[in-house]
Amino acid sequence: MLELYHWEPNANSGKPIIALKEKGVEFVSRYTDLLAWDQHKPEYLAINPNGTIPTLVHDGFMMAESSQMGEYIDSRFPGPPLRPKNPVERWRMRWWTKFFDVYFGPSLSMIGWSIFVGPMVRQKDPEELRRAIERIPLAERRIAWTKAIYNKFSEEELAESQRRVNNGIELFEKALEERPYVAGETYSLADINAFCMAYAMPVMRPEDVNEEKTPHIIDWLRRVYARPAIMESFKLGRTPLAERALEVMRKLGQS
Amino acid sequence: MAKLKLYHWEPVTECAKVMICLREMELDFAGEYVDILEFKQYAKRFLKMNPAGQVPVLVYGRDAISESTLINEFLVEAFPGKNLAPTDPKGWYELQAWGKYLDYNLGPSVATLGWHTTMAPMMRQRDPKKLRKAVDKIPIHERRAAWSAAVGDAYTPEQLADSRRKIELAVKRMEGILADTPWLTGEDYTVIDINAYALTSSLPRLAPEIVSAKTSPKLMNWLDRIRSRPAVREVEAMRTMEEPRDVYAPGPEHSRWG
Numbered sequence: 001m002l003e004l005y006h007w008e009p010n011a012n013s014g015k016p017i018i019a020l021k022e023k024g025v026e027f028v029s030r031y032t033d034l035l036a037w038d039q040h041k042p043e044y045l046a047i048n049p050n051g052t053i054p055t056l057v058h059d060g061f062m063m064a065e066s067s068q069m070g071e072y073i074d075s076r077f078p079g080p081p082l083r084p085k086n087p088v089e090r091w092r093m094r095w096w097t098k099f100f101d102v103y104f105g106p107s108l109s110m111i112g113w114s115i116f117v118g119p120m121v122r123q124k125d126p127e128e129l130r131r132a133i134e135r136i137p138l139a140e141r142r143i144a145w146t147k148a149i150y151n152k153f154s155e156e157e158l159a160e161s162q163r164r165v166n167n168g169i170e171l172f173e174k175a176l177e178e179r180p181y182v183a184g185e186t187y188s189l190a191d192i193n194a195f196c197m198a199y200a201m202p203v204m205r206p207e208d209v210n211e212e213k214t215p216h217i218i219d220w221l222r223r224v225y226a227r228p229a230i231m232e233s234f235k236l237g238r239t240p241l242a243e244r245a246l247e248v249m250r251k252l253g254q255s
Numbered sequence: 256m257a258k259l260k261l262y263h264w265e266p267v268t269e270c271a272k273v274m275i276c277l278r279e280m281e282l283d284f285a286g287e288y289v290d291i292l293e294f295k296q297y298a299k300r301f302l303k304m305n306p307a308g309q310v311p312v313l314v315y316g317r318d319a320i321s322e323s324t325l326i327n328e329f330l331v332e333a334f335p336g337k338n339l340a341p342t343d344p345k346g347w348y349e350l351q352a353w354g355k356y357l358d359y360n361l362g363p364s365v366a367t368l369g370w371h372t373t374m375a376p377m378m379r380q381r382d383p384k385k386l387r388k389a390v391d392k393i394p395i396h397e398r399r400a401a402w403s404a405a406v407g408d409a410y411t412p413e414q415l416a417d418s419r420r421k422i423e424l425a426v427k428r429m430e431g432i433l434a435d436t437p438w439l440t441g442e443d444y445t446v447i448d449i450n451a452y453a454l455t456s457s458l459p460r461l462a463p464e465i466v467s468a469k470t471s472p473k474l475m476n477w478l479d480r481i482r483s484r485p486a487v488r489e490v491e492a493m494r495t496m497e498e499p500r501d502v503y504a505p506g507p508e509h510s511r512w513g
Contacts, residue, residue, distance in 0.1 A: 065352045068355065069348065071344075072347070088316075088318045090329070094328065095325055106512055110512070139420075143512070174265050188401070221400040
């Protein structure tokens with residue numbers, strides 16, 4: 001049996017959802033509500049002791065690393081390949097995946113939490129919030145959640161995150177100027193990972209990502225949005241986050 | 256086969272990972288030493304090859320391959336048949352998950368603690384004005400910040416304690432696994448043992464309260480077994496700096512989320 005515990009089809013949860021849809025692999029979807037802290041409940045920790053989302057379980061084999069589970073999905077199941085054959089392109093796929101995972105993604109999510117998710121979460125009962133944080137098993141995650149929930153990011157941290165997101169957009173635009181897809185000539189896991197982080201850019205940061213400033217990113221977004229697996233993936237969303245994708249598509253003239 | 260050329264610093268941490276992997280695979284390579292303490296990794300010629308301004312870089316034909324863990328994944332896939340990595344999907348996932356774990360937890364922590372302990376005192380003997388000028392000239396924002404903290408030894412007690420904590424966690428995890436199997440991912444020596452060795456080989460001296468025959472006997476035994484391998488000896492003999500005994504680079508960044 002193949003079960004995927006996931007939240008909304010974006011960021012880390014989006015990666016395995018899209019990969020599975022691209023391959024046409026059937027899986028059991030277990031929606032896990034990140035903002036209700038489903039991932040820190042005992043029944044979830046029994047599956048993934050780190051309390052992170054997503055988790056992929058295949059015949060008892062548990063995987064908690066969202067980027068690496070994409071390679072597992074690609075090599076283990078039939079369907080169109082999602083990794084280039086050429087070893088250099090495959091290295092480039094992993095280089096960009098790491099770039100989005102450690103440089104671009106954390107900066108973007110820090111900004112997102114500060115202006116968007118944090119205020120939403122703080123409307124909950126303070127006592128419930130406190131208990132939710134206490135249940136988080138990894139010290140790193142406990143610190144990160146405390147910062148996110150109570151908006152404890154310093155001015156400097158937020159400014160640095162803004163700088164990194166802008167720098168990331170610039171580097172990404174340059175890369176897509178050189179080749180049609182992130183790793184090279186073909187669509188790969190790196191495009192999926194990049195898309196999960198960047199799909200809402202034209203509406204979230206219209207001043208930075210638009211036809212004039214970043215024509216290659218816009219063109220790439222159009223091509224990725226046009227893939228049937230992307231629409232299939234967004235159907236698994238339950239919050240307004242997925243609606244942002246439709247807004248982007250309207251803006252790009254695709255719906 | 257395209258010729259291989261490796262740009263590297265001393266055979267420690269990230270550079271050691273790739274140098275050992277190349278020798279274990281019996282792949283011949285031309286080496287070029289990049290003196291990172293003289294900031295040669297920010298020279299125009301080097302940045303053209305790797306805009307991130309970091310060693311090691313493996314040049315393969317016309318391509319410059321960077322990021323030590325990704326270089327080793329590249330090597331085992333581009334030159335198959337050397338049995339340094341599992342090829343089944345499950346084994347490959349475990350190998351990649353380990354690689355990420357080591358890079359996130361051990362890499363930055365060993366660098367911070369190592370630099371603070373052995374490199375910072377050495378750098379204090381250099382002309383501070385000249386050093387500051389060289390750091391200010393680093394063209395990459397993130398690396399300039401990292402070097403600025405390093406040459407000023409500006410690590411806070413919290414950062415040092417956090418590095419120690421992460422090293423301790425990783426060592427405990429490794430000790431637990433090595434109690435059951437000879438190598439980190441099972442019965443076979445793989446690139447994960449190489450990567451982990453490159454980051455832990457100096458710990459018995461850097462953090463003896465965490466790594467010793469008393470606190471982590473299995474890990475000490477595993478270190479000895481790797482150290483005695485011909486490929487590892489060969490790489491360790493490529494050392495050029497004599498002092499201090501253990502050298503470190505400022506290393507990769509810690510997670511910015513805490």
